[in-house]
Amino acid sequence: MVYRTQHPRYSDLLSYTVDELSKQKPILVQDAEDNKYFLMAMAAARQTNDVDLAKRLYKLAWRGCNKALLGSELERYRFHNYYLLTLIASEPIDTIMEAYNDLVPPGEVEFVTLIEYEGVAYCLQVYIPESKSWKALYEAIELYDGYQYVPQIYQDLKFYNSLPHNNQSTLLSKLLAPKHAKPEILQLLAEVADDMYNLSLSDLSPHNVNIMTADVYSNFIQLALNMDDVDKAYDWFMKYRSANHMKRNLEKSTSLVQNRPCSKH
Numbered sequence: 712m713v714y715r716t717q718h719p720r721y722s723d724l725l726s727y728t729v730d731e732l733s734k735q736k737p738i739l740v741q742d743a744e745d746n747k748y749f750l751m752a753m754a755a756a757r758q759t760n761d762v763d764l765a766k767r768l769y770k771l772a773w774r775g776c777n778k779a780l781l782g783s784e785l786e787r788y789r790f791h792n793y794y795l796l797t798l799i800a801s802e803p804i805d806t807i808m809e810a811y812n813d814l815v816p817p818g819e820v821e822f823v824t825l826i827e828y829e830g831v832a833y834c835l836q837v838y839i840p841e842s843k844s845w846k847a848l849y850e851a852i853e854l855y856d857g858y859q860y861v862p863q864i865y866q867d868l869k870f871y872n873s874l875p876h877n878n879q880s881t882l883l884s885k886l887l888a889p890k891h892a893k894p895e896i897l898q899l900l901a902e903v904a905d906d907m908y909n910l911s912l913s914d915l916s917p918h919n920v921n922i923m924t925a926d927v928y929s930n931f932i933q934l935a936l937n938m939d940d941v942d943k944a945y946d947w948f949m950k951y952r953s954a955n956h957m958k959r960n961l962e963k964s965t966s967l968v969q970n971r972p973c974s975k976h
Contacts, residue, residue, distance in 0.1 A: 749781055750790045757793040765797040791838040799847045804857035807848070814838040815867060839867075842877040849882055853889075858896050861886050865903045869910060875918035880907065881926045888933035897938050904931045908950070923954060 749772045756765040772781055772790070781787045791814055798810050815838060840848065845868075852860060865883060867873075874880045884907070887900045908931075911922040928951035935944035 747782060747786070749777075750786050750793075753790050753793040753797075757797045760797060760800050762797060762801045765794050769794050788838060792841060792844055795838070795840065795844055796847060799844075799851050804851055804855035804860065807851055808857070808860055808863075811848070815840065839871055839873075842879070845873075845877075845879060846882060849886055852886055856889070856892070858886060858889055858892050858900065862899050862903055865907070869906075872916055872918070874907070874910070875916065875921040880922040881924050884927040884930040888930045888937060890937070892937070894938075897934070900934060901938065901943075904934055925951070925955075928954075 749768060753765060753768050755761075756768060772778060781790055795807075795810060795814060798807050802810075848864070852858065852864075861883070868879055868883065874883070884904075887904055889896075889900075892900070907922060907927070911919050913919055928947055931947045932944045932951075935941070935947060
């Protein structure tokens with residue numbers, strides 16, 4: 712496999728090399744640096760928002776034994792991250808979620824899906840988005856009114872214990888209060904809100920207490936108002952007041968303990 716890293720028409724060169732490499736089964740390695748080809752090429756596709764190139768690279772990388780050329784676990788992660796971000800920047804939400812489902816191991820399953828190629832089983836679902844990718848995905852959902860996908864995203868975040876970290880619960884909660892959505896979609900989002908609140912009360916993780924921020928409560932209240940459910944909005948408000956009161960008491964108690972003078976013996 713031969714490629715150059717500098718070329719006046721780099722995108723055209725990459726497209727040409729993908730065509731040529733697609734003819735090889737498997738790809739023949741000619742240099743120790745060849746295992747960086749896919750990552751380098753996908754990074755270029757991301758930089759130029761070349762969706763067609765990204766899709767062809769992804770398909771080629773997962774054909775037969777070619778996945779061995781994806782490099783280390785970190786390099787594979789970066790490859791898939793570039794791929795998903797390229798799609799998010801240009802593709803409609805349904806196409807984005809198709810790629811997401813190929814990449815991300817579904818929550819609450821014992822085994823991920825395997826595909827078979829030439830008698831060999833391969834696992835396509837190998838990637839969990841980073842915080843930047845989650846945020847880009849949320850923005851795409853909002854842009855394309857893809858709120859029907861929010862429950863699935865929530866379950867994955869919940870399964871991988873990502874909600875309490877990197878402000879994920881606050882970012883996700885913004886999707887729970889769309890200005891215009893069908894009643895059945897709002898009902899699904901309300902179920903997510905209830906489950907998120909219950910999760911914050913569970914002891915499955917010591918970090919779950921960080922899920923319910925003031926912004927999260929605010930978005931839950933807005934969701935209830937969007938559903939014309941004033942009683943539910945008031946209920947969320949009272950839960951916020953109660954949680955805020957408990958937080959202040961805890962902070963006050965902690966301060967008293969820390970400032971307590973040491974006893975003399």
